[in-house]
Each structure stands twice: as C-alpha cells, then as structure tokens.
Amino acid sequence: MTGKTAPKAAPTTSTDRLGRLLALVPYVVNRDSVALGEAAAAFGVTEKQLIDDLNLLWCVELRAPDPYCPIDLSYEGGEITVAEAESIARPLRLKVDEASALLVALRMLAGIPDLDDRDALSRVIAKLESAAGEAAAVSSQVAVEVDAYGGTADPARTAVGLLRDAIAAGRRVRLTYYVPARDENTRRDVDPMRLLVVEGNTYLEGWCRRAEAVRLFKLDRIADLSVLDVPAQVPDEAEPIDVDAGLFRPSPQDEAVTLELTPRGRWVADYYPCESVQELGEGRLRVVLRTPDARWVRGLALRLGDQGRVVAPASVAAGVREDAARALSRYGVL
Numbered sequence: 001m002t003g004k005t006a007p008k009a010a011p012t013t014s015t016d017r018l019g020r021l022l023a024l025v026p027y028v029v030n031r032d033s034v035a036l037g038e039a040a041a042a043f044g045v046t047e048k049q050l051i052d053d054l055n056l057l058w059c060v061e062l063r064a065p066d067p068y069c070p071i072d073l074s075y076e077g078g079e080i081t082v083a084e085a086e087s088i089a090r091p092l093r094l095k096v097d098e099a100s101a102l103l104v105a106l107r108m109l110a111g112i113p114d115l116d117d118r119d120a121l122s123r124v125i126a127k128l129e130s131a132a133g134e135a136a137a138v139s140s141q142v143a144v145e146v147d148a149y150g151g152t153a154d155p156a157r158t159a160v161g162l163l164r165d166a167i168a169a170g171r172r173v174r175l176t177y178y179v180p181a182r183d184e185n186t187r188r189d190v191d192p193m194r195l196l197v198v199e200g201n202t203y204l205e206g207w208c209r210r211a212e213a214v215r216l217f218k219l220d221r222i223a224d225l226s227v228l229d230v231p232a233q234v235p236d237e238a239e240p241i242d243v244d245a246g247l248f249r250p251s252p253q254d255e256a257v258t259l260e261l262t263p264r265g266r267w268v269a270d271y272y273p274c275e276s277v278q279e280l281g282e283g284r285l286r287v288v289l290r291t292p293d294a295r296w297v298r299g300l301a302l303r304l305g306d307q308g309r310v311v312a313p314a315s316v317a318a319g320v321r322e323d324a325a326r327a328l329s330r331y332g333v334l
Helices: 014-029 034-044 047-057 095-108 118-137 160-167 267-271 295-307 313-328
Strands: 032-036 071-074 079-083 171-179 184-198 201-208 213-218 220-229 255-261 276-283 284-291 306-312
Touching: 014 032, 014 079, 034 047, 034 276, 047 171, 047 284, 071 306, 095 118, 160 171, 160 184, 171 295, 184 213, 184 276, 201 306, 267 284, 284 306, 295 306, 295 313, 306 313
Parallel strands: none
Antiparallel strands: 032 079, 071 079, 171 184, 171 220, 184 201, 201 213, 255 284, 255 306, 276 284
C-alpha cells in the first residue's frame, strides 16, 4: 500500500512571509489555541512552513512594557498558543482617516479610463469597505472625479489616455504647460516619446518643437491637451533622458545661488536639489542651488521670510529686496 506523499512547500517571498507573520499572532490569540494543521490550512502553507514561522516569532522582542519582552508561544502537542503579545495581537484595523484616504485614492484610480484589471480593483474596494465598516462611511461623502483635459479631445478621456493613444498612433500633441519658474502658461507642440514615472510623479517625455530638444512635462502641470492630426517627427538625434539618478541636471551655465537657512528653513535642503549643503551650527544651513532662471529663487526667498535669506550673488539678493518692497507697497507698508 502506497503512503501519501507529503505536500511540497509552496514558494514564498519575504513579503508573503511578513504578511503571514503579522496576521498569525492575532489569528491565534483570538482563538486561544489553534491546531497546527488547521492554522497551516488557513494560511495556505505546509505545517513545516508554519513551524518555521513560529520559530521566527521567538526572535520578536516587544519594547513595552518591559525592556525585554519576547513573545511567548508554544506549539507542543500540535496546538499553537501565544501569550505576551498584546501590542501586536489586535486584529488589523484601519483608523477612519486611513480607511477614508485609501478608499478615496482607490476610487480615483478606478475612474481612470483604460485601466487594466478594473474588476480586480473593484473587488479590492468592496473588500476594504466591508472590512473597514463604519470607518469607510466617511469616504462615501467624498465625490471623486478624474480631471479631464479640453481642446479637441473627448472630455471623458484623461491626459494619460490621450498621450497613450498619441504615442501608439505616432501623433503630435499640443499642450498648454504651466512653468512655475516663470509663473506662466506656455503653448507647446510636442512629439511624444514615452510616459514615465519618476519619484512618484508622471511625466511625458517628448521632442518639444519650441525648445527643439527633448523635454519632460509633468502631467499635473498640463492645463490643456489635444492630439493633432499631424505625424510625430522625433529627430534621430533625440535621446531619452536618463532619469535613474533623478531629474536634477544642472548645467555649467546655470547660476549658483547661495542661501543661509535658519533651523525652520532647513526643509529647503530636503525639498530642492542642492549642489552643496554646509552646517553652520545651531541648526543653520548654507546651501547652494543652481538654476537657469533666478526668478523662482527670488520667489522662494519671499516665501521663506525670516527662515532664510539669499547671500549670493548680490544681484539676486537685490532682486529679492526689490520684490519684497513692491509687495509691501501694495499693502501701504512702504
């Protein structure tokens, strides 16, 4: 008589295992004790895999209430029991703000045309609403609409959908693009090359016929977009921008601007790419930025107020003083 072959351990990733470990403790604690085979079946693993997980939990140390408080567990006799795990024994629950933010984001994602696997996303939203209970009620009061762009395009289409179609069809696009450095909208005809995501933001990369060079256009700065009935003509010499090291590409011709920041103004070094950062003591910093247009630095200095000041070059510092004087004169201060 041939015996049964033991099931093989299913392939698992570190992410799978972490999720299982986080769910395993509350699963057992809420049932006082669970048979080893029952728990293995519930998590879709073999008993050997589950025992390996349990052995790993021995290494988990809780920092409160005592300096050393390891999880106390046992699986002797085929029954799993867990104690001393109060801080991670609670079932996972989302707070109202967490559940609302997640559901609003998922519904916004579901509103994007041409989304792949929309059915799977709908199932996730339904499961989350059911699991979150009352915490999900707040999100139902928020109406979510995905912004569409005008021009000759169908208003139901998003910028992403339009650009995907333009790239696939080899068509030129016309867009109105906001340039924050000059605080103005510019009209551009662009031959699209690709869509890409860098540091969490979506960009169109294309040959800008106004600049006669490859440029990146941040999608949330596109005020208007239409696909032209004109073939895109990307020059042979146009090369995709290497974004692996980030988007900041200072030019030797860019002007170097030095700012001194108070402790409250240190956020500038985190938010903007700096050529150099020097500690001055007492929490103060000296940073050097490079820019092809110093007007945005003058705007930054005005926003900083007493949190920082431009120290070089003198022309930029003088420009900041002039901008501040004009602003104050409008309020009758000067």
